[in-house]
Amino acid sequence: MTEQPHGGPLLEIVDVRRRFGGVVALDQVSMRVEKGEIVGLIGPNGAGKTTLFNLITGIYRPDGGEIRFAGRSVVGLRPHQIAALGIARTFQTIRLFPHLTALENVMAGLHHSTRSGVLDAIFSTPRHRREQRWAVSRARQLLEELGIARYEHELASHLPYGDQRRLEIARALATDPALVILDEPAGGLSDAERTWLMQRIRQLRDRGLTILVIEHHMRVVMGISDRVVVLDQGRVIAEGPPQSIQADPAVISAYLGREDEPWEP
């Protein structure tokens, strides 16, 4: 993990604002994620959740406010620079390299941890061969940990949907991040797959990883989160442990009458 020890929260978002034309997607949003916790980010469709993820990971720039990771501002950094600081993410719509194998997809995530360059690769230097062996064995270990080792040589696009989601997580973990940002990891999964995912996310937290997760599926988000932050129309309307969020009148009324009914089991 690349983050330096410091006193404050691992991720700190202060008064962040972002508009798209006339739409105010985020309006003075502040929140924090402490090291070693799972924070769930919920809210009705269009609340601004994905926009916030895109600001944290450098895809968009905020119009105002501050985003600090391990005490340092990441505003204005490029996505790959933010990733190198120790933030990894998965996407709402799976983004794998479909024509690479499962193993190669994870190795792509390992790329920044290796030091050999193009010339090392062309001349197959001892350093390059050593690093390749290390990358293969680390990638295999991650496939094993995510329960998809049997697909090592399968093209990513040939994996069943739920296993593609697992592969995305394996690839995110390959960068050895301090913070993992998961965008609807339970989307499209079966009940059994969701239960497995919840256990796995808690195990990652227990091993010291910090996790920020957008999730529409309430059983999942309430089951895994240490804290839940609720966005509605670009503002934080509630924040607290899952039990208090489920009983919060502002949260219930934000969801009432919406299509994405939140409280299904």
Ligand SMILES: Nc1ncnc2c1ncn2[C@@H]1O[C@H](COP(=O)(O)OP(=O)(O)OP(=O)(O)O)[C@@H](O)[C@H]1O
């Ligand atoms: N690139 C963009 N261009 C224009 N408007 C955008 C863009 N991205 C987001 N928005 C708008 O910003 C608002 C917040 O969208 P966002 O996707 O962040 O919400 P969300 O909470 O992630 O929703 P969902 O749960 O449906 O994914 C919406 O009104 C959306 O239409």
